[in-house]
Amino acid sequence: MHIGGARTALYNWLAARNSGGTFLLRIEDTDRERSTQENVDQILEALEWLGLDFDEGPFFQHDYETQHRAAVEKLLADGIAYRDSATSEEVRSWKDEHGADRGYRGTPSESDEGAIRLRVEDEGDEVVHDLIRGEIRFPNRNLDDFVIARADGSPLYNLAVAVDDHEMGVDLVIRGDDHISNTQKQVKVLEALGAGIPDYAHAPLIHGADGRKLSKRENAASVQGLRDAGYLPEAVLNYLALLGWGPEDDETVIPLPELIDRFDPKDIRKSSAVFDEKKLRWMNGRYMRSMDADEYLEAVARYLDREPDERLALACSIAQEKAQTLDEVWPLVAFLFEPPVDDPRAWRKVMKGDAATVLGEARDALADLEGFGVEDVEAALDPLPERLGIGAGKVYQPIRVAISGTTVSPGIFESVSALGKDRTLERIDAAIGRIGSGEGQEP
């Protein structure tokens, strides 16, 4: 599901939750063939992951086809709609003849051939009331007698939407502003049917960094892509809510309950926004760090598809303050589950000079320990730099590379403690041996 659609869903959901209304999930597709199961499943999957539960639905527009056809019949019978046998070429040449600012006016045909059009007046304006933009005026003169149903009687989008908004009792429509010009048509259908007009709120579109429409190819452009990249649904929701809507006080990290409380469709921004993954990352980090241990473990386990056992819990406890996304957790703690990675660059950079001596000292300090908690390890290693008369980095980096293979890991005391005494000593010994053999040294 595209993040633009997800944000629209979120705004509708927030508005419903905020006002005690109902959140309807409607799949807007009049064509049964087009709303493939795959697309629908994707939408449902995305909404479930985000936690946007709908009260009713999903509805499909083709579920309402009977009502759509009845509405068309009624408009035909009332003389507001008519059959027009003109082909699209004929319509085009009519427009060439009458000027580009003149909406097409057809002639009712005697036969029951041809598309069904809604008659549009020449005078006056259609005024659409938008919660965000106020009154939007469309001169009737510019609007075609638009097609509401195909020659075979099957309904078209603008008819269908209007009819089922009415049938479903929709009183607030929040959607993308690419629908602004459709709204005048839907309002005309509703008026012709003698139905009430819902409130409309058109939210701006989300664009990519290049200012153009966000491509569906971009991984980050879909909810599933964000999930797979290791973002939390809470952070995505928070970020999306703020992309086009902002509270007066500039608060940026707003948990969902507060979001519901503060959301008002009137405050949605008018101009389009650019999706900025860097800010999402930052926000995701905030949410990652604020989770309690159980939540964190559960989220990580689900993401990695592992058992949330004690080892993983331990790993989580040392990674939590560092990882910005779920995706970053594993590289930080993999050394607890697997042998150290082989990173020649890290090795060359750190395992030089008197690294072997330092490792030997560290080994001896750790070998005597009874307990192996973080405090025990710290008490053993902390005096080393001073005793050896070298910088702390010269002591800790070799240990880090010895146990993890890389120069980047969680805190050294935490890492050593989590790895456990046996494996730590084993890996330090192996590293000393490898240095002694000259392997990995500069030529």
Next chain:
RNA sequence: GCCGCUAUCGUCUAGGGGUUAGGACGCCGGAUUCUCAGUCCGGAAACCGGGGUUCGAAUCCCCGUAGCGGUACCA
């Protein structure tokens, strides 16, 4: 072409007739001398252009310009 929407730091935005134009992300610098990250402190960085209205305009109005959307027997 025609119709419509929009325009504040690079990005998300707050504000809105008289402000040092505020915050957040990112960026740069400093601190926390175990890496990375985090955290804290500091810095650079904006009202699209032109006309009005007004004592005063980034703010209101008009005109440009640009971006976006629509202009289907698509949705």
